[in-house]
Amino acid sequence: MNFDIFNIIKENRKEELSSLLQEFGKLRLLSECAQFLDKRAFITIDLQGNIKRKINNFILPTFAFFNDETLLIDEIFKACDLKEKQNLDKIERFSSLDIEKVKFNFIKTLFNGNLEFSKKYGKELFLRDRESFFKTVSNFALIGNSSDKPLMVLALKKLMTSYDDNIFYLFIAYMTKYRDNTDIYENIVVENKDLSIEDLKIVLKNNSSLLNSLEGLKLLTTLTLLEEIKVDNRERALEKINFEITNIKNYTPLNFVEKELLKIFL
Known part of the structure; x- marks a missing residue:
């Protein structure tokens, strides 16, 4: 079945999109909408040298961690940008490589x-x-x-x-x-090899202003990733997180979806 996502989004036909979600499931719906969910660039520069960063949408975490139909449909309509449409071709592989x-x-x-x-x-x-x-x-x-x-x-x-x-x-x-600034990671010195995820979570949770911010959500999910995946750069990553918990002073308020995500990872 071909989904007419362009016109559904353009004409704000939420009930039709909701019917597709119920019939085909959230993964199929997300896949069909993907062509409108990417951005050509997340950072741009003008002739005067002014740099502008576009804000990432949290559509992947929203579809991963929530099942509420109304929330999923609302977030799809917020995130889809018809002007940013991408032609998504089949991704080829490198099957012959070691x-x-x-x-x-x-x-x-x-x-x-x-x-x-x-x-x-x-x-x-x-x-x-x-x-x-x-x-x-x-x-x-x-x-x-x-x-x-x-x-x-x-x-x-x-x-x-x-x-x-x-x-x-x-x-x-x-x-x-999305181009990250990596200066903390590059310059951090691992001084405490006994840093633990549990200890850093306690420190983070004791700083309620940081915890209940976008920066806190990012730190908390970074610690969760370190719990789930055995990475090669664990000690350096923990030292970087420790530095950020200590030094981040500007806090970005959480929107509704971000607040709900925070609850999941607490």
Whole structure:
């Protein structure tokens, strides 16, 4: 069945989209809407050198962690941008390559922001060795300052019980297009090898202003990712989180979805 998502969104036909959700499920609906959920760029610059960052939508975590039909439909309508429509072709694979080369090229293309190759290496690794995929992409997700990429990894892990090209594209597109500041991770010195996830969670929860902010949600989900995935850069990541908990002073208020996500990870 072909979904007329463009006109459904354009004409605000929520009841029709809700019927599709009930009939085909949230993964199929998310996949069909994926062409309108990406952004061509998350950071832009004008002739005067002014830099503008676009805000990421939390559509992947929303569909991963919630089942409320009204919430899912409302968030799809908020997140879909008809002007940003992408033509999503089938993602090719690198089936002939050695698995170690696939892993290395995957994290390299993620870091370099090379969407076209990263999605192919990522698909190959995901389908050949899912555990290695999540370990590799987690190693990458942990390097950014106050990043929501760990939350995106957790969302994909929950969503992708079976592989879907369009949902996978959405994930890789964000991971490559959104450019993190990595200066804390690059310069941090691991001084306390005894730092634990449990201790950092206690410190975070004792700072209610930080915890109940977007920055707190990002830190909490980063700690959750470290609980779920055995990464190679654990000690450095924990030291970075410890630094951020101590030094973040500007707090971004949570919207409704973010507040609900925070409850899930507490």
